[in-house]
Amino acid sequence: MDFGYSPRTQELRAAVSAFMDEHVYPNEARYWAELEANTQAGKRWSPLALIEELKPKARAAKLWNLFLPDSEMGAGLTNQEYAPLAEIMGRVTWASEVFNCSAPDTGNMEVLVRYGTDEHKKRWLEPLLRGEIRSAFAMTEPAVASSDATNIEARIERQGDEYLINGRKWWTSGAGDPRCKIMIFMGKTDPTAARHSQQSMVLVPMDAPGVKVLRPLTVMGYDDAPHGHMEIEFTNVRVPASNILLGEGRGFEIAQGRLGPGRIHHCMRLIGLAERALEMMCDRALTRVAFGKTIAQQTVTQERIAEARCLIEQARLLTLKAAWMMDMAGNKSAQAEIAMIKVVAPNMACQVIDWAMQVHGGAGMCQDFPLANFYAGARTLRFADGPDEVHRNAIAKIELGKRQPKTA
Incomplete structure (x- = not known):
């Protein structure tokens, strides 16, 4: 390794x-x-x-x-x-x-590369690759606990040569941008199928009749404009049957292919954010004086700086290990490591940014420094791509499985 x-x-x-x-x-x-x-x-x-x-x-x-x-x-x-x-x-x-x-966009482009038809690639992937348009991913729903994606209630129903789409989604990131032209929508095509074969993914143009953006959602007061996280209502939206990705009942299969690399990306970006916060913490601590000495001379600050460095290095190494395993053996073999980094990196970033904010005092809470914005983004990623609890459960099941008595 x-x-x-x-x-x-x-x-x-x-x-x-x-x-x-x-x-x-x-x-x-x-x-x-x-x-x-x-x-x-x-x-x-x-x-x-x-x-x-x-x-x-x-x-x-x-x-x-x-x-x-x-x-x-x-x-x-x-x-x-x-x-x-x-x-x-x-x-x-x-x-x-x-x-x-x-x-x-990264995850959506990967989906289109892997599972899109020639028509999908021509119409949507190529302009995305050129950076001419943006995209969104519509999965989470306000009415159900979407951390368990089998709870999703939005419907994708086949009617002749079309699919009829109904449902309400939220936290549809990217849909606030006027350049956003296409969404990947996850919903149920067959509620009677096996639990993980009920869901499908379909391409839905933003300008399709029946698509209505209800409101932007804020993250601790930040609306992340012009990107945004939107709540969207889909009312009798019709798209060609050819817009289905990979086939009916393949939604979870696509999700697993999409989310593995995405989690690596998210975690490494968070490590970069934590590094930046640590640099800002050190710079502030070296230049501010309290009680007759710099904040950097305060033992509590030194302990936090040291602990931040340890946490960042641990998170980086674990994330690189997950990336290495994905490359060597595939996403399935790396599922424990992918789950672990998704717990470790956001929690690490939240802690390091929090310590940096503390060193900055009141300035760390306002717009004079980007730390409050950093924190809001890091805290969001304890939910995005699956909450901590779901990933911890997955890790625990893998560990328990190692100790289960082997059957003959």
Whole structure:
């Protein structure tokens, strides 16, 4: 098991870091200023000019679609090779989009690459790969505990050459962006089938009649415009039968193929965010004086800095191990490690960011620093792609299974 970075990864890490230094970090203030200006002009849910300016620069630098392992359409990187790049991008919450490597587009593009027809790829995948449109993933529902996806009640019913779609979804991330043109929708096609064969996934255009965005949801007060997390109602929405992905009853199969790499991406971005928070904590601690000495000289601060470094390193190594196992043996063989990182990384990030906020005092709670925004994002990922409890249950079952008496 070797977690050393390959020469190509080292080269790309250097290139992504240089791009961040030149184009992203210097523009963090501009990003928020432009969002505020859009809000004042009544255009909060409009694409930001900054992002659109930086995308061609990233593409020209060959730092585009790095997440996609398919060498013809992406960079051809393994999970282990891409993971450290995701970490660097994760240091700024909006940076991934600049490289066309942001969720939920990454997962949706992977689904279309693996399971889409030639027509799907032509109409939706190609413009997504070019960064011309955005997409959304409609799975979670407000009326049921969607941590158990078998609870989903939304219906996908075959009627001749069409599917009729009805239901209400929320936390449909990305649907607030006017560039969002397509959703992957998960619902029940056959409620009488076996438990994990009832669900299917189907492509639903945002402009299909019967699709109604009800409201943006906030995360601890942040609406994440222009990306957004929307509650959407689907009322007698009709799409061609050819929009089904892989076939009826294959929703869980698609979800497993989609969520494995996505969890690696999320966790590595969180590690980048935690690294940034630790740097900010150290800088603040070295420059602020309380009770006659710098905050950095306070023993409690030193203990937290040390513990933060330990937690980050542990999370990174576990995530790289999960990525390595996925590459070597496939998602199924890495299911315990994938579940573990999904518990470890968000909790680690929340703790490190919380300590950084504490060192910043009142400033850590307001817009003068990005830490409160960091925390809201990290806390969300204790739910997104499955809550902690579901992943802990999965880990426990695997461990208990190792000790079950073997039957003859």
